[in-house]
Amino acid sequence: MKNILLIEDDRALRENTEELLELSGYSVISAPNGKIGIKLAKESLPDLVICDIMMPEVDGYGVLEDLSSDESTKHIPFIFLSAKTEHKEIRRGMDMGADDYLTKPFEEDDLMSAIESRLAKAQLLGRMMNKGDSGQHISGKEMRTLNELKNFFDDNGEFYSFEQGKTIYHEGSRSNTIYLILKGVVKCHIMDEDGKELITSLYRADDFLGFTSFMNNIPYQESATAMENVTLAGISKNNLKQILEKNHTISLELMELLTNDISEIKAQLLQMAYSSVRKKTAQTLIQFAEIMNKRTDEPIKISRNDLASVAGIATESLIRTLSGFKKEGLIDIEGRNIRIKELKALQFIN
Numbered sequence: 001m002k003n004i005l006l007i008e009d010d011r012a013l014r015e016n017t018e019e020l021l022e023l024s025g026y027s028v029i030s031a032p033n034g035k036i037g038i039k040l041a042k043e044s045l046p047d048l049v050i051c052d053i054m055m056p057e058v059d060g061y062g063v064l065e066d067l068s069s070d071e072s073t074k075h076i077p078f079i080f081l082s083a084k085t086e087h088k089e090i091r092r093g094m095d096m097g098a099d100d101y102l103t104k105p106f107e108e109d110d111l112m113s114a115i116e117s118r119l120a121k122a123q124l125l126g127r128m129m130n131k132g133d134s135g136q137h138i139s140g141k142e143m144r145t146l147n148e149l150k151n152f153f154d155d156n157g158e159f160y161s162f163e164q165g166k167t168i169y170h171e172g173s174r175s176n177t178i179y180l181i182l183k184g185v186v187k188c189h190i191m192d193e194d195g196k197e198l199i200t201s202l203y204r205a206d207d208f209l210g211f212t213s214f215m216n217n218i219p220y221q222e223s224a225t226a227m228e229n230v231t232l233a234g235i236s237k238n239n240l241k242q243i244l245e246k247n248h249t250i251s252l253e254l255m256e257l258l259t260n261d262i263s264e265i266k267a268q269l270l271q272m273a274y275s276s277v278r279k280k281t282a283q284t285l286i287q288f289a290e291i292m293n294k295r296t297d298e299p300i301k302i303s304r305n306d307l308a309s310v311a312g313i314a315t316e317s318l319i320r321t322l323s324g325f326k327k328e329g330l331i332d333i334e335g336r337n338i339r340i341k342e343l344k345a346l347q348f349i350n
Contacts, residue, residue, distance in 0.1 A: 002119055005046040006030045007037035007063060008081065009055040013104070017050070017081075017111075024112060034058030038066050041073055048119055053082035064096050077118040081106070100159065121156070146253040149243065150206065153180035157233030168209075168224040168232070175212040175220045177234040181205050184230030185291055188222045189309065199309040202227075202291045211258065212237075227306070277313055281321040282346040284311040285331070289340060299337035 004026045008014040011032070018028045029044055031037035035057035041049060049067065053060035060080055067073040079100045099121075100114045157180065162168055168179070171190060186203045200222055203209050209232070212218045244251045284307055288300050304322075308315040322338070325331045330346055332339040340346060 001025065001027045002047040003027045003029065003044065004115070005037065005041055005044065005049045005051075007034060007049065007051040007055070007060070009033055009052060020108060020111070021115075026115075034060065034063040037063055041067055041076070042070065045072060046076060047122070048077045048079065048115060050079045050081050050115075053080060061092070061096060064098055068096070075122070077122050079114055079118065146250060146257065149250050149254075150180055152243070153233040153235055154182065157235045160232045160234060162226040162230045162232070164226055164228045164230075166226050168226060168230070169220050171221065171223045172219050175210060175218060176237055177210060178237055178240050179209040179232040179234045181207050181209055182231040182233055185227040186224050186230055187227050187306065188224050190222045197305070197309050198312070199306060202287070202310070204291050208254075208257070210234075227302070276350060277311075277317050277321055278324075279349050280311040280313055281307070281318055281325070282330075282349040285338065285340060286343070286346060299332075299334070299339045301337050303336065 002025075004021055006014060006018055006021070006028055008017065008030070009032055014030055014032070018030050021028045029040055029046060031040050033056050034051070037049075037051065038058065040046075041063075049063075051060045051063050058066070060082065064078055064080075067076065067078065077099045079102065080098050081102050081104065083104045099118050102110060102114060159182075160168075160179070162184075168186065169175075181203055183205055186207075186209055187199050188201045188203070188209075189197050189199045192198055209224060210220065212220060244254065285300070287310065288302055288307070304315055304319055308318040311318060313321075322331065322333060325346075326333050328345075330340070330342045332341060
C-alpha cells in the first residue's frame with residue numbers, strides 16, 4: 001500500500017480528501033500546516049506528497065523548498081493543491097520542482113489520475129536507477145525515431161496547462177525548456193518597432209515549441225501564447241541536448257522537421273510581402289482551419305487581430321475583406337465565428 005502525506009490547513013477539505021484517498025486504497029498521513037508537514041515527511045518518507053500553498057507556519061512553497069533540499073526527501077513526488085489559479089503561481093510551483101498542480105475545487109478523477117501517474121513515474125525511475133540503466137534510457141540510446149522522442153516527452157516531461165490567451169513564455173526570457181504540444185494551438189509572435197503584434201508561426205498538437213540555440217544561452221526570440229486551452233510536456237534543453245548528441249538519427253529527423261518549419265515561415269513571409277489583401281486573408285483563413293484541425297463546415301473561433309497579424313495586414317482591411325467574402329458567399333460570420341463555405345474558391349483567390 002502506497003503512503004501519501006496530505007498537508008492542508010482546511011480541516012473539512014483535509015478530512016474529505018483523506019477519506020477519498022483511503023477509499024482508493026492509499027495509506028494517508030495528514031498535517032494541518034507546512035511546519036508539521038515537513039516534520040512528518042522526514043519521519044515517514046511517504047511515497048507522494050499533496051500540499052496546499054496558502055497555509056500558516058510554512059506555506060507550500062516553503063515545504064517544497066525544504067523537502068527538495070533534503071537528500072532523503074528530494075525524490076518524493078510533490079503535487080500542489082491550491083485555490084490559486086494565476087499562471088504565475090502555477091509556473092512558480094513548477095519551476096521550483098513540483099510534479100503537478102491541481103486547483104480547488106478539483107475533480108476526484110483528476111486527483112486520482114495525477115497521483116497514479118506520478119507514483120508510476122517514480123516507480124519506473126526507481127527501477128531504472130536500481131538496474132543502473134537510467135542514464136542509458138534518459139540519454140536516449142534506445143530511441144530510434146522522432147516518434148520515440150515525442151513519447152519520451154509524454155512519458156518523462158513535466159506537464160503544463162495554459163488557458164486560452166495565457167502566455168507560455170515571453171520574448172527575452174530564459175530558454176531552459178523545450179515543449180511538445182499535447183493539446184491545443186499556440187501562436188508565436190513578436191512586437192515590431194511600432195508596437196504592433198506580428199504572428200510568426202502557429203503550432204498545434206504534436207508540434208515542438210521553444211527551440212533556441214543548444215550551444216549558447218540565447219533567450220526566447222519570440223513570445224508564445226495559447227490560442228485555445230493548451231497542454232504541454234516540457235523537457236529541459238540540457239536533457240534534450242544529451243539525447244540528440246547520442247542519437248544521430250533523431251538529430252537528423254529533428255533537423256529536417258525544423259527545416260520544413262523554416263520553409264513554411266518563408267512562404268508565409270512571401271505571402272505577407274507580395275500577395276493581395278484578398279489572397280492574404282483567404283490563405284490565412286485556410287491556414288487557421290488546417291492548424292486548428294477544423295473541417296470546412298466547422299466554425300473557426302479566432303480574433304480578428306490574430307487573423308490580421310498572421311496575414312500581415314491592418315485589422316480594418318481584414319474586416320472589410322471578410323465582409324466582402326461573406327457577401328460573395330465564400331464564408332459565414334457569426335460574432336467571432338467564421339465558417340468557410342467555399343474552400344476551393346478561397347484557394348484560388350489572387
